[in-house]
Amino acid sequence: MTTPLFSFRALFLRIIYRALRLAFCVLIISTLFSALFPRPAAARPRANITAPSQLIDAVNSLRLANGLAPLPVHPALMQSAQSQADYMAATGVVTHARPNGTYTQQLLALGFPLAGDLSMGGFRSENVLSTFGPLVWDGVPGGWQDAQHMNTMLSGNYTHIGAGVAQSGDSYYYAVDTAAATTSGQQQESASTVLTSVPSGANESAGASQFMVPVTVSTPLKSRAL
Incomplete structure (x- = not known):
């Protein structure tokens, strides 16, 4: 005859066994789900971004973190990004538009050997952002988390990077410029034509590239991104 104490112990052991089996199954399912549907890694070098070098380090x-090589800095991209940050700080407008010419024309004028179809803007992209107070990089800023902005930072097509940071009062303005250089390291023959042409398409005036069409993402009183 089974004693009440023995029955209680047997029941308790069965409950523990089933709980462990359930936990093991949940662990296996979670592991398989993570393997089948991996999420892009988000590096989180928490820092107040007040200098271009910090922004480049963060990108x-x-x-x-996503298995890509870091992009080397190019002086032309540093100059284009800083001038854009300065322009936004001076006007108070977050924009890809330039006061003189287009983003593509600026890169070519600065001597960058831009790859791609230059009549379509070439292989280059740009993220811009403004914040009240310094940008706290604790992962990718909200305005840059969509596919287009992530492409600017994570595309394997780009070969170089530049960044700019400017301040106006309590507002900070940021620009990240990435682009692909020609394999020869020389400018294309069509560069001179593009430099002297008058922009006629929205593609250029919006600062878009063959890889990216910027999307406006606004967060009132916190940050503005393009």
Whole structure:
């Protein structure tokens, strides 16, 4: 005859066994789901971004976290990004538009050997953003988390990077420029034609590229991104 104490112990052991089996099954399912549907890694070098070098380090950390090589800095992209940040700070407008010419024309004028179809803007992209107070990089900023902006930072097509940071009062303005250089390192023959042409398409005036069409994402009183 089974004693009440023995029955209680047997029941308790069965409950523990079933709970462990359930936990093991949940662990297996979770592992399989993560393997089948991986999420892009988000590097989180938490920092107050007040200098272009910090912004470049943050983007390159994001690339490394996603299995991509960091992009080397190019002086032309540094100059284009900084001039854009300065322009936005002076006007108070978050924009890809330039006061003189287009993003593509600016890169060519600065001597960058831009790859791609230059009549379509070439292989280059740009993320811009403004914040009240310094940008706290604790992962990708909200305005840059969509596919187009992530492409600017994580595309394997781009070969170089530049960044700019400017301040106006309590507002900070940021620009990240990425682009692909020609394999020869020389400008294309069509560069001179593009430099002297008058922009006629919305593609250029919006600062878009063959890889990216910027999307406006606004967060009132916090940040503005393009």
